Amino acid sequence: xxxxxxxxxxxxxxxxxxxxxxxxxxxxxxxxxxxxxxxxxxxxxxxxxxxxxxxxxxxxxxxxxxxxxxxxxxxxxxxxxxxxxxxxxxxxxxxxxxxxxxxxxxxxxxxxxxxxxxxxxxxxxxxxxxxxxxxxxxxxxxxxxxxxxxxxxxxxxxxxxxxxxxxxxxxxxxxxxxxxxxxxxxxxxxxxxxxxxxxxxxxxxxxxxxxxxxxxxxxxxxxxxxxxxxxxxxxxxxxxxxxxxxxxxxxxxxxxxxxxxxxxxxxxxxxxxxxxxxxxxxxxxxxxxxxxxxxxxxxxxxxxxxxxxxxxxxxxxxxxxxxxxxxxxxxxxxxxxxxxxxxxxxxxxxxxxxxxxxxxxxxxxxxxxxxxxxxxxxxxxxxxxxxxxxxxxxxxxxxxxxxxxxxxxxxxxxxxxxxxxxxxxxxxxxxxxxxxxxxxxxx
Amino acid sequence: xxxxxxxxxxxxxxxxxxxxxxxxxxxxxxxxxxxxxxxxxxxxxxxxxxxxxxxxxxxxxxxxxxxxxxxxxxxxxxxxxxxxxxxxxxxxxxxxxxxxxxxxxxxxxxxxxxxxxxxxxxxxxxxxxxxxxxxxxxxxxxxxxxxxxxxxxxxxxxxxxxxxxxxxxxxxxxxxxxxxxxxxxxxxxxxxxxxxxxxxxxxxxxxxxxxxxxxxxxxxxxxxxxxxxxxxxxxxxxxxxxxxxxxxxxxxxxxxxxxxxxxxxxxxxxxxxxxxxxxxxxxxxxxxxxxxxxxxxxxxxxxxxxxxxxxxxxxxxxxxxxxxxxxxxxxxxxxxxxxxxxxxxxxxxxxxxxxxxxxxxxxxxxxxxxxxxxxxxxxxxxxxxxxxxxxxxxxxxxxxxxxxxxxxxxxxxxxxxxxxxxxxxxxxxxxxxxxxxxxxxxxxxxxxxxxxxxxxxxxxxxxxxxxxxxxxxxxxxxxxxxxxxxxxxxxxxxxxxxxxxxxxxxxxxxxxxxxxxxxxxxxxxxxxxxxxxx
Ligand SMILES: [Zn+2]
Numbered sequence: 010x011x012x013x014x015x016x017x018x019x020x021x022x023x024x025x026x027x028x029x030x031x032x033x034x035x036x037x038x039x040x041x042x043x044x045x046x047x048x049x050x051x052x053x054x055x056x057x058x059x060x061x062x063x064x065x066x067x068x069x070x071x072x073x074x075x076x077x078x079x080x081x082x083x084x085x086x087x088x089x090x091x092x093x094x095x096x097x098x099x100x101x102x103x104x105x106x107x108x109x110x111x112x113x114x115x116x117x118x119x120x121x122x123x124x125x126x127x128x129x130x131x132x133x134x135x136x137x138x139x140x141x142x143x144x145x146x147x148x149x150x151x152x153x154x155x156x157x158x159x160x161x162x163x164x165x166x167x168x169x170x171x172x173x174x175x176x177x178x179x180x181x182x183x184x185x186x187x188x189x190x191x192x193x194x195x196x197x198x199x200x201x202x203x204x205x206x207x208x209x210x211x212x213x214x215x216x217x218x219x220x221x222x223x224x225x226x227x228x229x230x231x232x233x234x235x236x237x238x239x240x241x242x243x244x245x246x247x248x249x250x251x252x253x254x255x256x257x258x259x260x261x262x263x264x265x266x267x268x269x270x271x272x273x274x275x276x277x278x279x280x281x282x283x284x285x286x287x288x289x290x291x292x293x294x295x296x297x298x299x300x301x302x303x304x305x306x307x308x309x310x311x312x313x314x315x316x317x318x319x320x321x322x323x324x325x326x327x328x329x330x331x332x333x334x335x336x337x338x339x340x341x342x343x344x345x346x347x348x349x350x351x352x353x354x355x356x357x358x359x360x361x362x363x364x365x366x367x368x369x370x371x372x373x374x375x376x377x378x379x380x381x382x383x384x385x386x387x388x389x390x391x392x393x394x395x396x397x398x399x400x401x402x403x404x405x406x407x408x409x410x411x412x413x414x415x416x417x418x419x420x421x422x423x424x425x426x427x428x429x430x431x432x433x434x435x436x437x438x439x440x441x442x443x444x445x446x447x448x449x450x451x452x
Numbered sequence: 453x454x455x456x457x458x459x460x461x462x463x464x465x466x467x468x469x470x471x472x473x474x475x476x477x478x479x480x481x482x483x484x485x486x487x488x489x490x491x492x493x494x495x496x497x498x499x500x501x502x503x504x505x506x507x508x509x510x511x512x513x514x515x516x517x518x519x520x521x522x523x524x525x526x527x528x529x530x531x532x533x534x535x536x537x538x539x540x541x542x543x544x545x546x547x548x549x550x551x552x553x554x555x556x557x558x559x560x561x562x563x564x565x566x567x568x569x570x571x572x573x574x575x576x577x578x579x580x581x582x583x584x585x586x587x588x589x590x591x592x593x594x595x596x597x598x599x600x601x602x603x604x605x606x607x608x609x610x611x612x613x614x615x616x617x618x619x620x621x622x623x624x625x626x627x628x629x630x631x632x633x634x635x636x637x638x639x640x641x642x643x644x645x646x647x648x649x650x651x652x653x654x655x656x657x658x659x660x661x662x663x664x665x666x667x668x669x670x671x672x673x674x675x676x677x678x679x680x681x682x683x684x685x686x687x688x689x690x691x692x693x694x695x696x697x698x699x700x701x702x703x704x705x706x707x708x709x710x711x712x713x714x715x716x717x718x719x720x721x722x723x724x725x726x727x728x729x730x731x732x733x734x735x736x737x738x739x740x741x742x743x744x745x746x747x748x749x750x751x752x753x754x755x756x757x758x759x760x761x762x763x764x765x766x767x768x769x770x771x772x773x774x775x776x777x778x779x780x781x782x783x784x785x786x787x788x789x790x791x792x793x794x795x796x797x798x799x800x801x802x803x804x805x806x807x808x809x810x811x812x813x814x815x816x817x818x819x820x821x822x823x824x825x826x827x828x829x830x831x832x833x834x835x836x837x838x839x840x841x842x843x844x845x846x847x848x849x850x851x852x853x854x855x856x857x858x859x860x861x862x863x864x865x866x867x868x869x870x871x872x873x874x875x876x877x878x879x880x881x882x883x884x885x886x887x888x889x890x891x892x893x894x895x896x897x898x899x900x901x902x903x904x905x906x907x908x909x910x911x912x913x914x915x916x917x918x919x920x921x922x923x924x925x926x927x928x929x930x931x932x933x934x935x936x937x938x939x940x941x942x943x944x945x946x947x948x949x950x951x952x953x954x955x956x957x958x959x960x961x962x963x964x965x966x967x968x969x970x971x972x973x974x975x976x977x978x979x980x981x982x983x984x985x986x
């Protein structure tokens with residue numbers, strides 16, 4: 010055992026140098042000694058969300074930066090198109106859980122480490138699970154999942170007499186890539202800008218107006234969208250919803266798109282483009298993932314050991330033209346939906362005209378909320394009343410008629426609270442209605 | 453239509469596996485990558501990370517040159533060397549585990565030091581498309597740099613130490629056709645349209661259209677109409693100044709008609725025309741950078757050894773001389789309009805682009821015949837791509853690293869004016885190289901040698917700066933910091949540098965995207981970086 014320990018010490022000689030020696034640029038609170046290495050090796054559990062391009066890199070990077078207690082969570086399985094960058098996977102692994110294969114690979118390759126996989130959605134885990142970690146690192150391509158975990162970490166914060174307890178903060182390090190561009194950020198929930206504070210950094214997805222698709226197509230994308238959103242539901246060729254991973258489905262869309270393109274003389278419909286449009290494919294290479302994951306892992310190391318001041322707080326990377334990095338401090342939004350603790354109010358100019366569906370449209374379309382399919386409930390005379398909910402079919406049918414009713418018709422009074430639940434957050438948001446024409450006669 | 457319905461093409465395994473990257477550099481970029489032979493000198497953590505990001509996207513083959521054996525420290529930072537391999541040749545172990553990443557890639561290794569190879573098999577490195585070296589001592593770097601400069605083989609030199617990193621590119625000449633610029637203005641030619649375009653655009657009189665017709669006209673046609681109107685009001689003068697442009701915007705704005713309710717609204721396509729004013733009215737000029745390329749000696753004095761790039765440049769030059777403008781790109785941005793009007797316009801642009809690239813291709817064929825070289829060296833498809841991207845053409849001429857070390861002192865004074873400049877890190881790294889050459893060990897390698905090594909390294913960097921005639925002083929902290937690292941290589945820092953260096957190699961191999969010119973410094977302490985041309 011002693012011999013093994015000594016050999017292990019030798020293995021980590023590189024880390025020991027930067028952890029056991031003082032340095033002129035170190036964090037003022039850096040305490041250089043051998044306990045630090047022991048701490049990250051044994052008592053600093055990290056959760057990695059996503060076992061894809063970034064996740065595989067993060068796992069390798071963190072393990073070799075001394076973090077031996079890592080959990081990794083991902084609901085996806087391995088696909089052939091992952092193999093150009095997700096380097097822990099082989100051809101024989103196609104169809105298996107990403108988290109499980111990645112964890113098994115690392116446990117085998119790197120002596121003494123304990124990677125625990127979770128083959129499930131992040132929403133399947135509750136507070137008690139997330140509370141166990143010193144830090145959470147995200148390598149996701151989904152904004153919804155990012156917002157969800159952000160909301161979860163904010164909900165774990167504890168306040169004492171209105172003062173944030175620093176022990177309740179679980180730092181979130183988040184990376185993202187697209188082609189040769191990427192970003193990395195450090196979030197200290199409750200203290201620095203959170204995902205929701207900077208929601209406008211995520212560009213809205215490109216959409217094409219329905220009338221262009223239906224009547225005046227000009228681009229190959231218009232032809233593909235036509236086949237996808239108009240022809241598929243109408244002709245329902247395989248009696249199932251469109252699945253971008255099914256080559257038969259993609260083939261059908263390709264053929265119909267090509268027919269449409271021929272009719273209008275539109276050049277440029279290719280099979281690759283069709284796949285890209287149907288699945289909303291984001292180009293990806295090994296190198297950018299390596300860069301962004303490396304930057305994130307370095308920040309995790311800084312935060313865990315206090316060796317240097319961590320990134321404040323957003324880094325942009327681009328190597329399309331030369332190599333470019335830029336860091337800046339994204340600002341906390343004073344009235345952030347998630348981390349500000351300021352109650353949200355919704356100002357309604359005229360509740361006799363404003364319909365429920367317009368409020369829902371506001372939640373889904375405005376850059377401030379960007380919700381997916383919010384469910385709305387309220388309390389009327391001490392009883393809970395569902396205003397609208399699309400997630401459950403029977404409730405949707407029952408509440409659909411409310412959409413066209415005005416707020417007054419729904420008995421919603423000035424100052425009443427609406428509870429909004431959405432996939433983008435683990436928590437329910439409370440919105441208080443504020444009527445500008447306050448003395449509206451209620452029916 | 454009687455033609456049979458289209459059938460979807462059969463996708464190959466490869467195109468499925470590489471799908472996400474083919475969207476970035478295309479099948480033609482992938483072919484270049486798959487034909488590439490890469491040499492890595494020293495399978496350090498950084499070296500292995502670079503190769504990883506080249507093997508995954510599928511280079512043809514790699515060779516690792518490394519005379520070291522695996523140490524315990526290696527297994528703590530290099531993912532491709534596991535604990536059981538301590539004591540074995542590093543070249544062999546790294547090659548074996550890297551090969552697992554991609555069955556399409558070939559790999560071998562030479563278990564010898566680079567010094568040994570340089571002194572025994574001079575031309576060994578010539579057969580590679582690129583050589584990458586990590587942790588090279590000066591005594592290897594200088595002869596290697598000279599040799600590869602002469603052999604015209606690109607060299608990438610990298611180092612990762614503690615929280616500091618360095619990447620340097622040495623390439624004699626590198627040419628890029630597809631630079632993939634982030635923002636590119638559309639190529640419209642509304643000032644000085646060619647005859648077919650002019651005839652087409654003049655067919656539409658905006659003032660005579662009813663409301664329905666108005667809403668279907670492409671913005672391009674609208675803008676052209678108002679440029680003409682402007683000229684009528686201004687004795688035929690072309691709009692040039694900002695106020696001219698404002699006047700055109702105003703004219704478009706005021707052309708708004710009333711809808712059925714009597715409300716004046718400006719349709720989407722008219723709004724688009726207003727947005728197009730800025731770029732649509734600028735006369736098409738030949739970018740200075742491109743003019744330089746077309747006047748370059750390599751373009752005007754072709755030889756049998758000229759590369760396809762320069763032969764195509766010579767062909768393009770003839771077109772530019774004949775037409776006094778660049779070939780039309782042939783693509784249009786999307787514009788609100790009915791399908792027919794848009795497609796008709798698009799076809800006019802495409803047809804022009806095609807006829808111009810045919811002209812260039814004929815000239816290229818003639819040049820190739822005159823030079824007496826193989827006819828099929830350049831395909832019509834290549835010329836088409838070349839013409840389409842002619843405004844992005846890029847030529848980079850680098851410098852020889854050995855020259856900088858031996859002959860020309862770099863002029864760093866300008867950079868060193870700023871006390872926070874990352875150029876100071878370059879000075880420290882050069883000092884570190886010299887320290888390694890003199891003492892054969894990293895400064896601060898042993899715990900009790902940190903302080904004495906700080907003094908030694910300070911003397912070395914002080915000498916370097918005075919050799920370069922720099923009056924600035926390197927702060928002691930910077931020297932101390934690098935001695936604190938004691939030669940430690942940290943995995944996450946090497947992972948960042950590995951990804952970046954691999955992508956620079958991919959740029960050089962595919963001739964797409966503009967590479968680093970020529971020195972990159974990464975400071976992981978502050979998460980910042982800088983590039984310098986040395
Ligand atoms: Zn926030």
